[in-house]
Amino acid sequence: MTRTEVLVIGAGPAGIAAATAAAENGCAVIVLDDNLSAGGQIWRGATVQETGSSSRGNTTKRRALERLRRSGAQVLGGRCVFSAEASGMLQTLQETGSGSLVEQFHFEKLILATGARERFLPFPGWTLPGVFGAGGLQSLMKGGYRVAGKRVVVAGTGPLLIAVATHLAQEGAVVSSVVEQAALAQLAPFAASLWAHPAKLVQGARYRAKLWKTSYRIGCWVLEAIAGSDGQRLGAVRVTDGTRTWTEPCDLLACGYHLVPNTEIAQLLGCELPGDFVQVDKTQRTSLPNVFCAGEPTGIAGLEAAMVQGEIAGLACAGVSSAPLQKRAAAERAFCDGMEKAFALRRELRSLPRPDTIVCRCEDVTFGSLHGYTGWTDAKLQTRCGMGPCQGRVCGPAVEFLLGWRPVSVRQPLFPVPLQAFCFQDERVEINKMNEPIKEKA
Ligand SMILES: Cc1cc2nc3c(=O)[nH]c(=O)nc-3n(C[C@H](O)[C@H](O)[C@H](O)COP(=O)(O)OP(=O)(O)OC[C@H]3O[C@@H](n4cnc5c(N)ncnc54)[C@H](O)[C@@H]3O)c2cc1C
Incomplete structure (x- = not known):
């Protein structure tokens, strides 16, 4: 059992900034x-000690980690x-070499x-093997997955593409096209708004310059991934603009439809979420004090927003005013609203799955088998949709978009935990691979 004044969940840019600000101010x-x-996602694989070569060229990351x-x-x-x-306790699961370790952390904030x-x-x-999430493929590359010489189509929606x-392209892949589902009319106001965010504009222009050989197909989407001549792996994708349909050969497809916020812990604690996002005030305080x-x-708004919000939250925990930062945070929030509108999903994507298309990958539940149910709970009980290891993190947002069903509640454990760990919940207990406690209860 560990006690601390401020506990931060997440060591991405927001968590790093929050922890730094709170600790620098005495917490x-x-x-x-x-x-x-x-x-986190963007600086994946960094180490806290990292100040050397692998972070050279990324000053923001290096400075944040050093601070x-x-x-x-x-x-x-x-x-x-x-x-x-919310009373001030949470539990974590750690996979150690010998088994699973459950720890309790008590916090004030x-x-x-x-x-x-x-x-x-x-x-x-x-x-099909060869089809990845866009961010998923990027994470694999950061972990050493080689893509040099591979023909890749990047598809879906959002700036992450x-x-x-x-x-x-930097890793040597041949990116034949970026297929963005949003229509030009949707994207144009967002692109125009980038003049108010010069850093993002420059970053976008830099990216585009590196992709000069790649076609950027706006208002298009992937209809189907087709197996190659071996019948096993991806060989091509069928793409449409709603009028024409064509086939693009490729070895890999990186496909993701923007981002979904991880709000499960906030929901579990009972924080207010008026829509998809956690409600916060100017100091990033939720509805719980x-x-x-x-x-x-709190809104998908990118790196700068995450860092400024994190700093504000850390300062608030330390009782220090963050007034000078709040204007910047408000501007980033406006950017977030623009992005939501620009990359809103088109309704045609609802008709992509066929009856035999798998929706829940953990439990092999097909789209056809979801018909006839009245909602998420009903379908979950009868088909096991969303009951696998990811606990609906993948199929939940998809089902919500396809069928309009929303999970009614979030329950703990948020992730699968070996059952025996709960029998010794009041102690720090290590469970071995046979689910036996290594350290006996005192
Ligand atoms: C797959 C992916 C790839 C991305 N790649 C890029 C990119 O290349 N460029 C770019 O500009 N933006 C990228 N983004 C967007 C980027 O994440 C944001 O712009 C921003 O950096 C978010 O910072 P954050 O601190 O809010 O979240 P994150 O960076 O996502 O950090 C959140 C951290 O919390 C941890 N966490 C979550 N739940 C738990 C839990 N229950 N227990 C313990 N830890 C938990 C996560 O593992 C993660 O490390 C990517 C997003 C995703 C999802």
Whole structure:
């Protein structure tokens, strides 16, 4: 059992900024993340000690990690938060070499900086080997997956597509096209609004310059992923603009439909979520007085928003005014609203899955088998949709878009936990691979 003044969940840019600000202003801070090292999605694989060659060229990341290290905040990686109570306690699961370790953390103030995940929409062939999420493929590349010489189509929606396509090109892949489902009329006002965000405009222009050989197909979407001559792996994709349909040969498809905020812990705690996002005030305080939230769970707005919101939350925990930062945060919020409108999903995507298209990959539930049910709970009970290891994180947002069903509640454990761990909940108990406790209850 560990006690701390400020506990931060998530060591992405928002969590790093929050922990740093709180610790620099005198708070005892612990940061928990399910990844082994700090960095979150965008700086994945960074180490807190990192100041050397791999972070050279990315000053923001290097500075943020260096400041975090100097602040004295303690980062505990490999801890997945699976339950939480607003009264000031949460539990984590850590996979160790010998088994699973459950730990309890008690806090006075909690900062949720849990980020977002990709939205996947099912279409025929999306389970073929060679089809990846766009961010998923990028994460694999950051982990050493080689794409050099591979023909790749990047598809779906959102600014992440361009970032991923650029990364693929830098790694030597041949990115034949970026297929963006949003229509030009939707994108144009957003593009125009970028003049108010010069840094983002420059970044976008840089990305585009690196993709000069790649076609950027606006208002188009992938209808189907088709197996190659071996009948096993991806060989091509069928793409449409709503009028014409064509086939593009490829070895890999990187396909993601913008991001979904990770709000499960906030929901579990009982924070207000008027829509998809956690409600916060100017100091990033949620509807619960001791719980703050920063970054993607409060709105998908990118790196700068995550960092400024994180800093505000950290300062608030330390009782320091963040007034000078709040104007910047408000501007980033406006950017977030623009992005939501620009990359709103077109209704044609609802008709992509066929009856035999798998929707829930964990439990092999097809689209056809979901028909005839009245809602998420009904379908879940009868088909097991959303009951697998990901607990509906992948199929939930897809089903919501396709059928309009929303999960009615969030329950702990948020992630599968070995059952025996609960028998010794009041102790720090290590469970071995046979689910036996290694340290006996005192
Ligand atoms: C797959 C993916 C790839 C992306 N790639 C890029 C990119 O290349 N360029 C770009 O500009 N933007 C990218 N983004 C967007 C980027 O994440 C945001 O712009 C911004 O950096 C978000 O920062 P954050 O701190 O809010 O969240 P994140 O960086 O997502 O950090 C949240 C952290 O919380 C951890 N976490 C969540 N739940 C738990 C839990 N229950 N227990 C323990 N830890 C938990 C996560 O593992 C993660 O490390 C990507 C997003 C995704 C989803």
